[in-house]
Amino acid sequence: MKKLLTIAGSDCSGGAGIQADLKTFAAHKTYGMSVITSLTAQNTMGVTDVVDLSPEFVGKQLDAVFSDIYPDAIKIGMVSNESIIKVIARKLREYGAKNIVVDPVMVATSGSVLMDSKANNTLINELLPLADIITPNMQEASVLSGIEVNNKEDMEKAAKIIAKFIDGAILVKGGHLETSADDLLLIDGKINWIEGEKIENPNTHGTGCTLSSAIAVNLANGMDVESSFIKAKEYLIGAIGDGLDLGEGRGPLNHLY
Template identity: 55%
Template sequence: MKTALTIAGSDSCGGAGIQADIKTMTMHGVYAMSAVTALTAQNTTGVSGIMEVDPAFLEKQLESIFTDIFPDAVKIGMVSGVELIQVIAMILKKYHAKNIIVDPVMVATSGSKLLADQAVETLEKELLPMAYLVTPNIPEAEILAGMPIRTQEDMEKAAEYIGTKFGCNVLLKGGHQLNEANDLLWKDGKISWFYGERINNPNTHGTGCTLSSAIASNLAKGYSLEISIEKAKNYISLALAAMLDLGQGNGPMNHAFSITDQK
């Protein structure tokens, strides 16, 4: 059985973070493992508290995983501290981890910046250059590329800049733009568009986490990057189309839409 590791924060309401990652990986038929970077107290209406994991304990988690069940792919999500980023980079280098996907959780849906400048610099220096794929949304790509993104041409320029600067493939997600959820892949100097229909569902909590985890799962199973992205986007569309409606705010998707309801 293929395996995948998520290194991310915990979401107590289960819609994003490691909970969404594990659900997604499981639904893709891979064995999911996790290393927790932070605990959050949150629900569909917002985050009321964050408690970072001690860097030494994060190192113990990662050592336990890599020395026993080696992951075929690694997804990295919320990592807010400089020391945590450094620990992750050290372990990934030490064990020659493969199929590394970095989902740079830098900006909240509200527009608030989640990473301090020093942490952004460490992320750029330590993790992005070792990533096989980076999956920023538009606000995050604006930070990484240092430019405003308003059009599809801007998306192409930003993805090329990020990919060239950090030596990685880039999937720039278009969901924050007024398009039909079209995503742009910059790979080896070439640009490919992945078109998607915008699902009229206000409950989109955890879509970024889910997409990157789905891509990681498909890479772990041996699919090419392009096919992995296509399959991941299809999974997201079906999860949104299931129209799960939970909570009083921005609710989660139905990750297990394909499981028959047992009444």
């Protein structure tokens, strides 16, 4: 059985964060483990509070996992301050971690800001270079590239800027495009567009977490980056399209559809 690790924040309402990641791992019949970076008070309507764990405790969680059950792939989500980012990067290098997927969670689906602005440079310099693939949405690509990203042309420009400081693949997700859900995948300087249709379902809480976790599963199973993403997107489309409707705001997906 493949072993998957999520390094991310906790969503008490179960739709995003480590809860979404572990559900995704289980749906793919893999063994899921978690290192929690932050605790959030959130639901389908938004985030009301965040408590970061100490960098020291995050490091101890990583030691506990890597020294006993070495993960075949790692998904990294919410890392809200620079001290935590530095600890994670140091431990990943120390243990020679492989198949790393970084979802730079800066803004929640509800629009809530989840990352300290001071942590952006640390994320870019310390953590993103370790990734096999990063998966920013259009808002996050704007932050990483320093340009406004509103359309497909902007997505291409942003990806090329981001590629200047990381060697891994870059997936700029197009879920916020007006007329399509096309995604841009840049690998080794080559841009590939993966077409997708918008699904009529407002319940998209945790889509980014779910997609990046599914990519990690597929990498652990030996797929290349592009195939890992394509298969992960198929799973995500099914989870959204199932039409689960929970909560008063943007509800979660059905990970076990």
